Amino acid sequence: KQEVTQIPAALSVPEGENLVLNCSFTDSAIYNLQWFRQDPGKGLTSLLLIQSSQREQTSGRLNASLDKSSGRSTLYIAASQPGDSATYLCAVANQAGTALIFGKGTTLSVSS
Amino acid sequence: KAGVTQTPRYLIKTRGQQVTLSCSPISGHRSVSWYQQTPGQGLQFLFEYFSETQRNKGNFPGRFSGRQFSNSRSEMNVSTLELGDSALYLCASADTAGVFGELFFGEGSRLTVL
Numbered sequence: 001k002q003e004v005t006q007i008p009a010a011l012s013v014p015e016g017e018n019l020v021l022n023c024s025f026t027d028s029a030i031y032n033l034q035w036f037r038q039d040p041g042k043g044l045t046s047l048l049l050i051q052s053s054q055r056e057q058t059s060g061r062l063n064a065s066l067d068k069s070s071g072r073s074t075l076y077i078a079a080s081q082p083g084d085s086a087t088y089l090c091a092v093a094n095q096a097g098t099a100l101i102f103g104k105g106t107t108l109s110v111s112s
Numbered sequence: 113k114a115g116v117t118q119t120p121r122y123l124i125k126t127r128g129q130q131v132t133l134s135c136s137p138i139s140g141h142r143s144v145s146w147y148q149q150t151p152g153q154g155l156q157f158l159f160e161y162f163s164e165t166q167r168n169k170g171n172f173p174g175r176f177s178g179r180q181f182s183n184s185r186s187e188m189n190v191s192t193l194e195l196g197d198s199a200l201y202l203c204a205s206a207d208t209a210g211v212f213g214e215l216f217f218g219e220g221s222r223l224t225v226l
Contacts, residue, residue, distance in 0.1 A: 031211075031212055032212065034214070034215070036217075041200075041220075041222075042219050042220070043116070043118075043202055043217035043218050043219040043220050044202065044204075044215075044217040045217070046214050046215060046216065046217075049213075049214050089155065091155075093210075093211040093212060094211075096210070097209075097210030097211050097212040098167070098168045098210060098211070099157060099168065099170070099211065100145075100157055100211040100215075101157075102154055102155040102156075103154070104154040105154070
């Protein structure tokens with residue numbers, strides 16, 4: 001059974017710092033991995049989607065990497081800003097595309 | 113274009129009642145999936161509909177059901193509500209079947225069961 005773990009559960013950093021969020025999964029037979037952002041009481045916003053054949057994806061100050069063999073993904077946020085404060089979730093899709101398993105998220109707080 | 117719309121945004125029910133939640137996907141999207149989010153369990157997949165057919169179902173009891181209409185709008189129903197059903201219910205739409213592609217989420221319906 002696929003399990004997705006995100007460490008740390010919470011992170012506080014000063015504005016301007018570069019940071020890394022971690023996501024690990026137990027079954028490497030995945031179709032893709034997505035990173036989402038969730039603001040308090042809101043829905044999820046897709047940030048980056050990495051197919052299983054890809055190593056990384058970039059969007060603006062965000063870079064996500066995928067190492068399928070070791071069951072790990074990282075989300076790198078450059079030059080963090082207070083507006084980046086949110087909960088970040090990763091989710092893996094199984095190869096059949098029938099299940100999406102989420103981690104419990106990392107809650108990020110960026111102080112000005 | 114308009115995003116995913118969920119109604120109602122907030123509702124309060126009592127144990128034993130039933131509830132129906134609605135989700136209107138992005139125009140042109142034919143896949144709608146539903147998720148339950150609680151502080152203890154996190155986000156869990158409920159089911160997915162594509163072109164009015166349920167394609168996939170998560171590990172939830174039969175009290176949780178859904179359907180999709182010809183215009184791709186979807187509803188989910190929870191019968192005989194229990195306290196543990198209190199959660200944020202999210203739906204997501206996509207232009208492909210399954211969970212292969214980018215998902216677009218609504219803002220959710222927050223259900224409180226008293």
